[in-house]
Amino acid sequence: MEQGILLAALAGMGGTGLGGLIAVLWGKKSLSIQGLLYFTAGIMLGMAFFDLLPEAVAHGALWVVALGLLGGGLLVWIAEKAEAGQNGEKQGRMVSAGLMMLAALMLHNLPEGFVIGAAVGAHAWERAGLIALHNVPGGMAMAFPLLQGGFARSKVLLLSVICGLPLVVGSVLGTLAGAMPEGLLSLCLSLAAGSMVFAAGFELSQPETKKGKLCLLWLLLGLALAFALSVGHAHAH
Numbered sequence: 001m002e003q004g005i006l007l008a009a010l011a012g013m014g015g016t017g018l019g020g021l022i023a024v025l026w027g028k029k030s031l032s033i034q035g036l037l038y039f040t041a042g043i044m045l046g047m048a049f050f051d052l053l054p055e056a057v058a059h060g061a062l063w064v065v066a067l068g069l070l071g072g073g074l075l076v077w078i079a080e081k082a083e084a085g086q087n088g089e090k091q092g093r094m095v096s097a098g099l100m101m102l103a104a105l106m107l108h109n110l111p112e113g114f115v116i117g118a119a120v121g122a123h124a125w126e127r128a129g130l131i132a133l134h135n136v137p138g139g140m141a142m143a144f145p146l147l148q149g150g151f152a153r154s155k156v157l158l159l160s161v162i163c164g165l166p167l168v169v170g171s172v173l174g175t176l177a178g179a180m181p182e183g184l185l186s187l188c189l190s191l192a193a194g195s196m197v198f199a200a201g202f203e204l205s206q207p208e209t210k211k212g213k214l215c216l217l218w219l220l221l222g223l224a225l226a227f228a229l230s231v232g233h234a235h236a237h
Contacts, residue, residue, distance in 0.1 A: 004117045007128035008171035011116060012109050012164025015132035019139020020160020024153045035218040036144055041200040042222020043141040044101065048200075051134075051230040052108065052193035060186020068187045072194020076100045076202070094149035097199040101142040102159060104195035105135070106166045107188045113170020114180040131167070134229045137222075139163065 056065045076096065112131050139160045146156045174180070 004171045004175050005168055007125065008113050008116050008167040009164070011128040011132040012113070012135065012167025013161045014164070015135025016105060016109075016139035016142070016163040017157070017161040018132075019136040019141075020143040020157050020163075022136070023140050023143035023147060023160075024157055034215050036148065037204065038215045038218035039222045040097075040101075040141040040144045041204050042219040042224075043137045043226050044104075044196040044200040044222075046223040046226020046230065047108075047138060047141075048193040048196040050227045052189045052196070056186045056189035056193065059182045059189070061183075064183060064186045065190040068190025069194035069197070072104070072191040072196075073198040074194075075103070075191075076195050076198035094145045095151070097202050098142050098145035098149060098151070100195045100199045101138070101145070102163055104192040104199070105138045105142060105163050107192040107195070108138075109135070109164060109166040110170045111180050111185045111188055113167040113172075114174035114185075115170075116167070117171035117174020117176075135164065137225050137229060141222075 053065065053069075056068065116128055116131070142163065143156045143160055146159070147153070151159075170180075
């Protein structure tokens with residue numbers, strides 16, 4: 001069990017933590033806000049459509065996946081309204097997008113922990129490494145909007161590390177109980193996907209976001225990064 005917990009901590013807290021660190025070191029002013037929003041939106045959409053939804057469909061009924069998608073989107077909508085009212089529309093939208101990405105990653109990391117906890121030997125190390133790589137762009141997609149929303153860099157980095165904690169919890173449960181129930185796994189994944197899709201839509205609808213070829217290139221870069229890591233991540237299951 002000790003090995004599983006260590007691997008889960010490295011894969012979860014290390015992966016999203018590294019993504020958050022990259023965002024913090026990159027700086028909130030090093031990219032134009034347009035390119036930043038399109039890049040993080042591309043990561044979110046790629047993770048949702050290339051990874052989470054296919055896996056959710058593989059493990060559960062279509063109605064469960066549809067319910068999770070709608071539920072995830074509804075959660076983002078409620079959070080966006082609350083944050084916009086407290087922090088002003090622009091900052092609130094950015095913060096809500098980042099926080100819902102945080103929630104989506106935590107929902108996603110719980111079943112990933114089961115995967116590590118149920119694995120043994122060299123397979124556990126391989127799976128943990130692939131999951132860690134997969135979590136890096138997720139940490140970036142969460143951290144960039146929070147930085148733009150006015151969060152302190154230290155707070156963003158702390159949230160990036162905390163985001164990986166469900167992987168540790170899932171690893172312990174996976175070691176003790178084995179695989180996660182199929183229906184619950186599908187619901188968690190589709191909730192995470194719905195949150196990411198809706199958060200990406202909010203980012204792309206920002207008034208500051210100008211449409212243009214350069215912005216679309218940033219979107220494609222985010223999609224390509226998420227796709228490349230999702231292909232490798234699929235081999236971890």
